[in-house]
Amino acid sequence: MVEGEEQQSVGGGQGRESGPTRTCVGCRQRHDEADLLRCVPMPVEGGEGATIAVDWSGRAPGRGVYISPSVACVRRAIERGGFSRSLRSKLSLPRSEVFLEAIRLGLRHQMGQRLSLARRAGALISGESKVLEGLKEGRGLVLVLASNLSAGSRRKLVQNAERKGLEVISWMTGEELGGRIGREHAGVILVEGQPFASDLQRISRQLAGVQEGGVPKEGTPPQGEEEQDRAD
Ligand SMILES: [Zn+2]
Numbered sequence: 001m002v003e004g005e006e007q008q009s010v011g012g013g014q015g016r017e018s019g020p021t022r023t024c025v026g027c028r029q030r031h032d033e034a035d036l037l038r039c040v041p042m043p044v045e046g047g048e049g050a051t052i053a054v055d056w057s058g059r060a061p062g063r064g065v066y067i068s069p070s071v072a073c074v075r076r077a078i079e080r081g082g083f084s085r086s087l088r089s090k091l092s093l094p095r096s097e098v099f100l101e102a103i104r105l106g107l108r109h110q111m112g113q114r115l116s117l118a119r120r121a122g123a124l125i126s127g128e129s130k131v132l133e134g135l136k137e138g139r140g141l142v143l144v145l146a147s148n149l150s151a152g153s154r155r156k157l158v159q160n161a162e163r164k165g166l167e168v169i170s171w172m173t174g175e176e177l178g179g180r181i182g183r184e185h186a187g188v189i190l191v192e193g194q195p196f197a198s199d200l201q202r203i204s205r206q207l208a209g210v211q212e213g214g215v216p217k218e219g220t221p222p223q224g225e226e227e228q229d230r231a232d
Pocket residue numbers: 024025026027028029067068070073
């Protein structure tokens with residue numbers, strides 16, 4: 001059995017349900033498994049040997065290790081040999097910036113998938129006026145805003161969501177959001193059902209952890225998928 005792969009249940013937790021915990025290959029701390037990303041060795045495309053990839057299904061066979069979705073932990077695992085040591089094999093690893101970007105893309109893809117599923121399950125409302133109405137009626141669990149939503153709409157929606165104690169997440173553009181729910185564009189989506197809402201909250205936390213230069217402020221739009229231009 002590989003280091004970090006042993007399961008262990010702990011009681012308590014920090015207010016959330018706690019399931020099994022795993023050791024992060026970067027910081028060597030134990031965390032809830034659900035918060036970590038499972039990584040597995042993958043054959044190098046068109047080359048020899050193996051590299052590392054996130055197992056997005058969480059169920060890929062074989063040895064796996066777990067990593068906190070954090071810039072520091074990814075750097076440590078790659079630059080200080082955490083991956084190679086834990087998997088007991090020589091890996092050709094990507095540069096940490098490249099691996100971090102792959103994680104960000106993967107997480108955004110996961111977020112889009114959850115939105116598609118929520119839409120198919122009839123567990124979301126979209127469109128500004130319908131969402132505002134829904135919020136007033138006390139509906140919804142998570143508010144998803146397009147990163148390129150106008151400042152005026154954003155302010156109004158964030159205010160209403162905060163009044164109801166809803167989390168606001170904003171990692172995708174209106175075009176990206178629309179594409180996931182069968183529209184050309186979606187500026188705002190109110191997610192009403194589980195497990196979609198809690199999945200989106202977890203993925204949003206994970207995305208925040210892998211942002212270079214720290215976490216964007218609540219309600220401010222992230223700068224898209226290109227290199228971020230934010231001052232520290
Ligand atoms: Zn860690």
